[in-house]
Amino acid sequence: MSAVKGIRIMLVDDEPHILQFLEIGLVNEGYEVITALDGMSAVTLAQDFQPHVVILDVMMPGVDGFEACRMIKKIGFNVAIIMLTAKDDVEDRVKGLTLGADDYMVKPFSFDELLARIQARLRNQFPSLLGEVTYGPFQIDDRRKEIIYEQKVLELSPTEYELLKFMVLNHGIVLSKTKILDTVWSYDFGGEDNIVEVYIRSLREKLNDKGHQLIRTFRGSGYRIDLP
Structure with missing residues (x-):
């Protein structure tokens, strides 16, 4: 990727070790990263941080990924949401996309694939940032x-x-x-x-x-x- 300085990414997952792994990798790539352990925190943080991309886990206690996706999209700023799920369920993918998700990834996934998905969303929604x-x-x-x-x-x-x-x-x-x-x-x-x-x-x-x-x-x- 040519330039990622100033590109903001929010990671949302209730598993701290996954957050840490992804955060280290994305920071090393040059992204500005913020993390949240639950859906409600993600919605609150999104209003101030206004990320360009949100990596959002589906299965979380309380406000799950589907509801968090709906609420973040409702805030009104341009954001790309990539949802993560532990199961390759067509019904879940359709539900996520209907609520505003822009892409879907099934766990486990490679970090290189995640980078490619992020870059694809940025090219599509934020070409000038690159x-x-x-x-x-x-x-x-x-x-x-x-x-x-x-x-x-x-x-x-x-x-x-x-x-x-x-x-x-x-x-x-x-x-x-x-x-x-x-x-x-x-x-x-x-x-x-x-x-x-x-x-x-x-x-x-x-x-x-x-x-x-x-x-x-x-x-x-x-x-x-x-x-x-």
Whole structure:
């Protein structure tokens, strides 16, 4: 991972030895870590600490992981919750995801897998925190507002940067013109939606995407970036 300074993680488990093991590992990786031994303490701590990621055990006395997940998500700040369970039960996974969990891991798990899950959630929900993230041939440096494609820095306007970043971060998903306008130009945009076509055409030129194989058009639906 390129940079994790300033990224806050909260660990919640009623087993102190698990908390200690995970805390030492994550602190060594550079994360800012806080721990809680029960669900209610986790909810209270979350309000002040506002973690980017919560690693939350399901089975705890009192307020269990499911209820803690629901309460933390209700606080209102952006947070990714990875739930831990001792049993691989589909019903439990569905319940956790329905209450707002973003990912699920079954105990026992490797620390490397946990790191990979954390990084995946950060890339999805907090890409700017990572400084620079890589997706296929693209490198996005949100701090420098710079995108590198096939090892070449693209000359992009601020709007082109935001549009291409949005499409790369959502690669494989067809994005409608309305969704693009709402996200890149904001909801108060009063122009015509053909402005999206103009910017897509410009991006294709800068990406040398003459055959429209990178940025694909789905007539009546929108656009999709496909990565190798």
